[in-house]
Amino acid sequence: MGRISESTVRRLSHYYRVLDEVHAEGRRMISSRRLAEREGITSAQVRKDLSYFGSFGRRGLGYNVAHLREEIRSILGLDRRWRVALVGAGHIGSALLAYRGFAAQGFDIVAIYDRDPARIGQKLSGLTVLDAAALPAAATLGIEIGVIATPLKAAQEVAEALVAAGVRGILNFAPRKLFVPEGVALRTVDMTVELESLSFALRQARAPRRRRGSGPAE
Amino acid sequence: MGRISESTVRRLSHYYRVLDEVHAEGRRMISSRRLAEREGITSAQVRKDLSYFGSFGRRGLGYNVAHLREEIRSILGLDRRWRVALVGAGHIGSALLAYRGFAAQGFDIVAIYDRDPARIGQKLSGLTVLDAAALPAAATLGIEIGVIATPLKAAQEVAEALVAAGVRGILNFAPRKLFVPEGVALRTVDMTVELESLSFALRQARAPRRRRGSGPAE
Secondary structure, eight states: OTTOOHHHHHHHHHHHHHHHHHHHTTOOEEOHHHHHHHHTSOHHHHHHHHHTTOOOEETTTEEEHHHHHHHHHHHTTOSSOEEEEEEOOSHHHHHHHHOTHHHHTTEEEEEEEEOOTTTTTOEETTEEEEEGGGGGGGGGGTOOEEEEOSOHHHHHHHHHHHHHTTOOEEEEOSSSOOOOOTTOEEEEOOHHHHHHHHHHHHHHHHSOOOOOOOOOOO | OTTOOHHHHHHHHHHHHHHHHHHHTTOOEEOHHHHHHHHTSOHHHHHHHHHTTOOOEETTTEEEHHHHHHHHHHHTTOSSOEEEEEEOOSHHHHHHHHOTHHHHTTEEEEEEEEOOTTTTTOEETTEEEEEGGGGGGGGGGTOOEEEEOSOHHHHHHHHHHHHHTTOOEEEEOSSSOOOOOTTOEEEEOOHHHHHHHHHHHHHHHHSOOOOOOOOOOO
């Protein structure tokens, strides 16, 4: 399973969404072609992605929707619930707490941490904000995934505290690169970078800047 | 400028964050080495990224923080404000409206659309939710960027309505691939996929599944 690429896993997530949708519509079978169309890829790619996990499909009949959906659900670890700690009760953290999609997917935010004394002890979406100094005790809460929504300055330190507390999966919303030991899975959601990449593209389309000579620096 | 890769633009966003931080600390100069360390890349890569835009640095002295910060700010289109329409007033949409980071970066959500009659007309963060059927009129509001936070079924249709209304930049939060014409910049923030990629990694680390034979399908 070490051979499964990150891009295959991402496509599995997307297949799962499509399967969920057609399952809700009551359809029983789906072709690799239909799964492929939605992703803008070839049906051969779909079959290759799914073949990593066994033979789900039958030639000429396509895939059984309910069965394939359950298999991918299990492969992605969505057939169980995950205990999540959120670190950072600021703008992003509050928005994430308000976002109910996490729980719908099986990710339960069971603890929230901050280091601002003004926030510690406050109630947010039914949880009492804990002192970030108590992060080492996250292990006793059975935390498996840490979500980092701190200012960028604190993010690396928080990642290290989470790892020290035994957390093996981190979702980082702070707009900076984090360093974690091997064996810890790190994923990043960087709205800032996506937005800036968008405004860059729009600005370039409108008023291309001249290219100036490259110059040396330290 | 067409040669600038997406990954360079993303690094520029990160350099901008670092520069912002050291600028706030009152530092005047920064070396390419320090910028590189934060990104886990080489200083040669930093100099190459910055050389696309001209010679900002002086050999042996590094870069002037205030100057380089302003240059990158302008390159990324952050020295102006952008008018943004948010489509979808559900969980993600409400969380995005509550997130004040957008405005801090120059992105003003000036209109919000939904097609649920129960939501149309409601006030959210000071904005009245408009009928999504009115999206074609977004052009008259001077909308430049559309943020899609709809259920996945509606996302493609909304993207097309935004493009028809003259929007040239789309930030998609719906967990599915979207298709837009050339000339329209599309960026995706997919929390769902990142979370599922994380639970996949954790599940694999804990209980590796056996690899089964690959099988044919339709």
